Amino acid sequence: MIPVPAQKKPDLGDMVMLSIIIHLLLVLLLIRLSSQQWRRAVTPPVYYVDLVNLPVAHPRAGTSAPAGNNRPAPVATPPVKEAMQLPVKGGKVAKVKAPSLKPPPPRQGAESDREFQERLARLQRQTEERHEASALEALRQKVATAGKGTGQGGSPVANESEAGSDYASYIQSRLKDAFASTIAHQSRAPEVLVRISIARNGRLAGYRIERSSGDPLFEAAVARAIAKAEKTFPPPPDGKVFEQAYLFRPQGVAKK
Amino acid sequence: MNKVLFIMTLLGLLLPAVLSAQEGYLEVTAPGNRQIQLAIAPPQSLTGAAKPEVAKEIAEVLQFDLTLAGPFAVRAGAINQGTSGIRHGEFDFAVWQAAGAELLIKSGYTLAADSVTVEYRLYDVIKQQELAAKRYTGRLADLRRITHTFADEVLLAITGERGPFSGKIAYVSKVTGNKELSLMDYDGYHVQQLTSNGSINLNPDFSANGRELIYTSFKKGKSDLYRRELFTGSEVRIASYSGTNGFGAWAPDGKRIAISLSKDGNAEIYLLNKDGQQLARLTTNPAIDVSPAWSPDGARLAFVSDRFGSPQVFIMAADGTGVRRLTINGSYNAFPRWSPKGDRISYCRQQEGGFQVHLINPDGSDDQQLTSEGNNEHPRWSPDGRFIVFSSRRNGREALYVMRSDGGGQTRISRGKGEDSHPVWSPRW
Amino acid sequence: MRQKQLGYLIILGGVLLLSSACAKKEVVKSEELAPPAVAAKPAEPVPLPAPVKEEAVQPQPLQETKIAEAPVKEEAKPVQAEIVLSRIAFDFDSYILTQPARETLKINAELLLKNPSLKVQIEGHCDERGSDEYNLALGEKRARHALDYLVLLGVPASRLSIVSYGKEKPADQGHDEAAWAKNRRAEFVIMGR
Numbered sequence: 001m002i003p004v005p006a007q008k009k010p011d012l013g014d015m016v017m018l019s020i021i022i023h024l025l026l027v028l029l030l031i032r033l034s035s036q037q038w039r040r041a042v043t044p045p046v047y048y049v050d051l052v053n054l055p056v057a058h059p060r061a062g063t064s065a066p067a068g069n070n071r072p073a074p075v076a077t078p079p080v081k082e083a084m085q086l087p088v089k090g091g092k093v094a095k096v097k098a099p100s101l102k103p104p105p106p107r108q109g110a111e112s113d114r115e116f117q118e119r120l121a122r123l124q125r126q127t128e129e130r131h132e133a134s135a136l137e138a139l140r141q142k143v144a145t146a147g148k149g150t151g152q153g154g155s156p157v158a159n160e161s162e163a164g165s166d167y168a169s170y171i172q173s174r175l176k177d178a179f180a181s182t183i184a185h186q187s188r189a190p191e192v193l194v195r196i197s198i199a200r201n202g203r204l205a206g207y208r209i210e211r212s213s214g215d216p217l218f219e220a221a222v223a224r225a226i227a228k229a230e231k232t233f234p235p236p237p238d239g240k241v242f243e244q245a246y247l248f249r250p251q252g253v254a255k256k
Numbered sequence: 257m258n259k260v261l262f263i264m265t266l267l268g269l270l271l272p273a274v275l276s277a278q279e280g281y282l283e284v285t286a287p288g289n290r291q292i293q294l295a296i297a298p299p300q301s302l303t304g305a306a307k308p309e310v311a312k313e314i315a316e317v318l319q320f321d322l323t324l325a326g327p328f329a330v331r332a333g334a335i336n337q338g339t340s341g342i343r344h345g346e347f348d349f350a351v352w353q354a355a356g357a358e359l360l361i362k363s364g365y366t367l368a369a370d371s372v373t374v375e376y377r378l379y380d381v382i383k384q385q386e387l388a389a390k391r392y393t394g395r396l397a398d399l400r401r402i403t404h405t406f407a408d409e410v411l412l413a414i415t416g417e418r419g420p421f422s423g424k425i426a427y428v429s430k431v432t433g434n435k436e437l438s439l440m441d442y443d444g445y446h447v448q449q450l451t452s453n454g455s456i457n458l459n460p461d462f463s464a465n466g467r468e469l470i471y472t473s474f475k476k477g478k479s480d481l482y483r484r485e486l487f488t489g490s491e492v493r494i495a496s497y498s499g500t501n502g503f504g505a506w507a508p509d510g511k512r513i514a515i516s517l518s519k520d521g522n523a524e525i526y527l528l529n530k531d532g533q534q535l536a537r538l539t540t541n542p543a544i545d546v547s548p549a550w551s552p553d554g555a556r557l558a559f560v561s562d563r564f565g566s567p568q569v570f571i572m573a574a575d576g577t578g579v580r581r582l583t584i585n586g587s588y589n590a591f592p593r594w595s596p597k598g599d600r601i602s603y604c605r606q607q608e609g610g611f612q613v614h615l616i617n618p619d620g621s622d623d624q625q626l627t628s629e630g631n632n633e634h635p636r637w638s639p640d641g642r643f644i645v646f647s648s649r650r651n652g653r654e655a656l657y658v659m660r661s662d663g664g665g666q667t668r669i670s671r672g673k674g675e676d677s678h679p680v681w682s683p684r685w
Numbered sequence: 686m687r688q689k690q691l692g693y694l695i696i697l698g699g700v701l702l703l704s705s706a707c708a709k710k711e712v713v714k715s716e717e718l719a720p721p722a723v724a725a726k727p728a729e730p731v732p733l734p735a736p737v738k739e740e741a742v743q744p745q746p747l748q749e750t751k752i753a754e755a756p757v758k759e760e761a762k763p764v765q766a767e768i769v770l771s772r773i774a775f776d777f778d779s780y781i782l783t784q785p786a787r788e789t790l791k792i793n794a795e796l797l798l799k800n801p802s803l804k805v806q807i808e809g810h811c812d813e814r815g816s817d818e819y820n821l822a823l824g825e826k827r828a829r830h831a832l833d834y835l836v837l838l839g840v841p842a843s844r845l846s847i848v849s850y851g852k853e854k855p856a857d858q859g860h861d862e863a864a865w866a867k868n869r870r871a872e873f874v875i876m877g878r
Contacts (some may be wrong), residue, residue: 246283
């Protein structure tokens with residue numbers, strides 16, 4: 001019998017560390033990928049809605065996770081499978097719940113393994129630098145907010161009511177459904193940014209193309225999606241005219 | 257453990273802090289690339305007696321053209337209460353929308369003694385908007401052509417670029433037993449024989465304005481280059497240098513012709529003016545250099561050479577400098593043709609069982625095989641770059657086929673019994 | 686034949702003339718439209734293009750066709766001759782003279798030297814595989830190599846000429862290896878005295 005070399009059992013603390021680092025990197029990678037679009041975005045009236053339905057990010061992260069406290073009061077609109085329809089954020093959170101020591105697969109398969117490793121390394125360097133500076137500042141904030149007893153330490157600043165953001169994501173889901181039945185394009189990765197206004201009665205007050213794709217076939221598909229989705233729009237909350245920018249693009253197509 | 261806590265805290269703090277930078281828009285994505293549901297309402301008689309053949313022909317041509325185009329799932333035929341009027345407001349969009357249509361073509365015709373007037377209207381059913389409306393008057397015999405012209409307009413309205421359906425295809429037909437030049441609609445109708453010299457006539461190529469053809473013929477005993485004025489039939493032999501005068505390729509500027517000549521002992525590529533006088537010699541090589549094909553800007557030429565042993569496609573500048581091998585794989589590559597947008601080059605690679613049409617980028621990347629059946633030769637682009645017309649022996653006799661530039665929709669267009677080859681798609685007349 | 690061609694040209698000309706003349710540029714008037722029910726913009730008037738844009742082309746009376754198909758010039762023509770020169774075969778995509786080909790050429794050279802008045806055109810041919818134009822060039826190389834070898838054997842170059850038919854004149858219409866082997870050849874056609 002050949003003796004099996006005794007494997008060195010990894011220390012629990014190391015494991016946890018590694019897991020956390022990977023999650024951190026993942027989040028940062030995600031942020032970085034998304035922020036490339038944000039830079040081109042027009043200033044918005046509505047803050048993000050994607051985290052609305054997220055569960056607590058990590059059981060042991062306790063109050064520092066943003067989700068639970070952030071959940072808006074239930075609105076009349078049904079919670080149309082939002083968690084499922086937000087592939088980016090939803091997917092990542094799912095991974096947080098099931099930690100794995102393997103490096104996560106590249107997003108959408110858009111980059112090769114090598115590129116991914118390079119990106120990881122780059123991100124790691126950047127985060128390390130940022131950490132030192134932000135850690136102190138963040139801790140200070142934490143202490144300050146904790147004093148107020150809100151339990152919302154570090155949660156983002158909202159400009160609009162939570163109900164408004166939920167309405168925006170509801171409209172987003174209606175647009176998504178309609179878009180799935182109209183999408184057509186002849187260029188490889190078209191993107192159209194459309195600002196949609198919804199009148200107080202829930203009818204489409206108008207829309208404006210803020211950034212064109214130069215692909216008429218795609219533009220027409222977006223227009224048809226909006227026309228189709230309009231029939232399902234409920235009136236905006238608070239009796240206000242609703243305005244929001246939406247970026248239409250084909251799913252799974254690598255960004256330019 | 258302190259470290260762990262520190263990092264956990266950091267994570268908790270950092271995540272929302274960075275996410276709060278998310279501003280702007282919400283993303284709306286959808287998978288795939290759907291076809292647009294396009295309905296063709298039965299063409300109606302606007303005034304006077306109805307003629308079912310006319311209605312049938314209009315609907316058939318529209319269906320054939322727009323199905324081939326790619327972006328549309330075309331359905332022709334009536335639906336309940338769908339046939340009242342062709343103008344906006346004269347019919348109910350709801351019934352078409354209920355039938356699943358997103359686009360709708362309504363058309364109507366009026367027959368006169370020797371002419372027909374056809375009115376076509378393209379609607380967006382969802383937005384209930386008219387996208388294009390045209391009226392044409394012409395001979396009844398031109399009904400197909402008129403309808404092709406409107407199909408071109410539909411593509412313009414929907415994709416931003418006019419279609420090529422009203423163009424003609426010149427080609428070599430063996431229906432008489434000899435290889436003679438012929439001309440036909442792109443879908444195989446209205447065949448007109450252009451030559452009848454009983455010899456071998458090959459490789460027609462349209463001038464930039466579509467009014468002239470050059471072609472290679474053996475009618476005076478050896479292969480020479482001829483130029484023919486299409487609408488008058490007058491023609492002149494422009495290149496009859498000693499040895500073989502190969503296939504001519506008209507430059508996009510319409511002033512130069514690239515051709516391979518063996519007058520200096522071996523097939524080399526030359527530039528001639530349109531009267532056949534030599535402007536330049538581009539290659540000097542003991543190997544065979546043939547089949548020049550212009551880039552759309554006229555600055556470069558692709559050509560075939562066996563200078564490294566087997567026929568391969570090369571690229572050079574239009575002054576003969578900067579020769580570079582394009583095709584690396586395969587032991588026999590030929591028939592290069594540059595796409596009208598300049599981004600792709602079609603060519604044929606010989607494999608088990610025959611030639612297959614491929615596309616490749618001018619830098620040699622992204623090689624893509626489009627055909628897989630039978631022997632396929634002579635690929636040529638439609639002037640808008642949407643389609644490739646080629647000859648194929650996939651069903652025995654050599655016949656002409658057309659496909660989209662992604663290889664989709666391969667459709668036989670030859671309708672005759674002869675063998676057809678050497679197609680070329682005319683620019684818009 | 687010329688009549689028929691004339692007919693085609695007249696038809697072609699007629700089509701163009703009629704369609705360019707008859708196709709009127711009309712405008713589909715927007716006021717014809719009933720007001721749309723929902724938020725649709727009024728349809729914009731669309732100028733109609735003529736189906737035929739090439740209005741400048743005036744089909745000419747067709748006297749030009751005279752030049753169009755000039756009769757084949759009386760150049761050298763094959764003649765019946767008392768001797769037969771055997772053809773030679775080549776390998777695929779090759780113009781190298783094989784050993785059997787060189788033997789055949791020696792016999793042909795002797796025959797030509799015995800009949801010093803005969804002129805011969807050497808035709809180069811290819812099988813159907815490969816591109817038409819490449820094969821034109823390849824056929825010419827085959828013919829030229831045969832010519833060079835005959836000259837080497839003493840036949841005056843002035844009595845020899847070459848032409849290439851590429852794959853256009855197969856000896857065997859088949860599509861198999863046997864047919865292809867027969868078609869990769871050079872033929873010797875006696876053109877006169």
